[in-house]
Amino acid sequence: MDADLTRSAQAGDVTALGTLLVRHQAGMRAVALSLLGHSPDVDDVLQDAALTALRRIGDVRDPSAVGPWLRMVVRNACRTRLRSMTYPLSVEELALVAPDLTPEQQLDHHALRDWIWHAMEQLPPQTRLAIMLRHFSTSVTSYQQIAAACGVPIGTVRSRLSLGRARLADALLATADSAHGDASALVAASEQEARETLAAAERGEFSAVLDERWSPEVALLGGPEPIIGHDFLDRGMDSDLSAGVHQRVAHVVASRDLAIWEMDMLNPADDPEHCPPAVTWLMSLDNGRVQQLRLFHPPRVSGLTPEPVNQ
Template identity: 45%
Template sequence: MIEAEIVRAAQDGDTAAFAVLARRHLAGMRATAIAVLGYNDDAEDAVQDAMLIAMRRLGQLRDPDAAGSWLTAIVRNNARLRLRAVARTVPVADPEQLLPVATAGRPDEGLERAGQRDWVRHAVDGLPEPIRETVVLRYFTEYSSYRQIAEVCGVPVGTVRSRLRDGRRALTRTLLATADSYPERAAGNVWENAAATIAAGARGDYATMLGSVFHRDARLTLEGRPVGGPRALVGMMEFTYGAGVQARLREATASRDLLVWETDFVNPPDDPEHCPPGMIWVHSLRDGRTQHLKMAYARAG
């Protein structure tokens, strides 16, 4: 098959075609990164980021015969961003600025074909824990800054950075390896189950909420600090709802043994600052129920 046909098939959502295209140009992409950055880890990371960018933006490629130069241009831009970051002489407060991860966006963002989205999420499922947890937060939620992820997971920012580096590499390898055989995934009822659980808490039906979601020995942490077991969550919710605050589900996503909810708080008019704007709930599952719930607040601004 000529390259233009491969590109068009990939643009139509053929995951195997995208994998063929990526493998065909992988050596050239690596050579480009090494030419800018030398033989080091940053060169490999620049290639991995470029793969995710290319997957999302392939529909923007107008000339299918120019795929090779387009891919190497993405790598070159990534490599130059990294080179400029390393060359900075002024200390950077936020280590996130040292990596151009945000350029890639969420891996499933902009993927119009359901098959491609499923392919990405299946690849994420294959990542080891806790790398998968970090990748899901980074790429599939709005709690995506290094600082926010560190708060949710209770780890240093440097650990977040290293997990994401390992995650990007593993994710790209898995995508290329599974393009021909990834299983179709049922959409499931992730949103409906999350909304029903939050609604049960809002009406005070804590027995239903705890019994259907948590293991009896589940542990909870808030911004990295232990807060007890499921009964501690009941106390938090009673205090919140008793003050007239409402919680609304904004997003729910799932990966293997991982469930993430994002909720917004709606404060009463007479106490508009009672709660922060929202909260993230990261459920680590065992046998389908929450074994560890990690929570963190969204901050205004």
């Protein structure tokens, strides 16, 4: 039964995945309770695990082992919650994840990804941004980090995530039979734009990029009042480059009107603490032009500081 449901879920049947989650709900909750105790976080973790299962069901190599895989997803979600950082898979857990997929499985995996992103596009931008950070970014994933990056209280993050998951489930059902665009193409285009932006800045042409691709009334958010226009952004980038600080694209997440660029910041060798080791650009777009920007520096993680730039 599990094997048939898993294969159906991997082929894009959200009803089959829902049935699997119901069948294994008791075991998943037991794992969460054993690690978190009787905490309000248990329900949040189970919601996180359900969305992770939706995104990664295509990774299950042995469909009959989906029960242990779901419990592993919950266990990792609990550890993430406890440690406020991603917990790496153990060797025994990796055995449940396919190292390579057949061409048919790759197509199913990509179709599922495109379906998820098509459904996510139906969510309001603020709700979608919270889910994008929580489940698709690599450095801004905890409730505290998302709250700080978005400039809202943690309670608001919880509400947006809870509402977003519920609406996403409805959107998935509503869009199951729709045509789904290529989500990877959108991400690839945004990543290319990020790389071109940094390359132009290195050539002293950042202002030209701002003029071409950003609204003239772009608002930099995060301070007591928004800072409007290009001048402050241009001066900030020029100041970093003059100090020998460079940025490198690390990860990109994008939807039709939101983009998240996660950057490593490379400090000069003679001043390795000049800037934090990373910065995340959170951008709202209208017709492809950036309208709003937030810059967030994730906390420094020991041992993971990017290498300095040698002069």
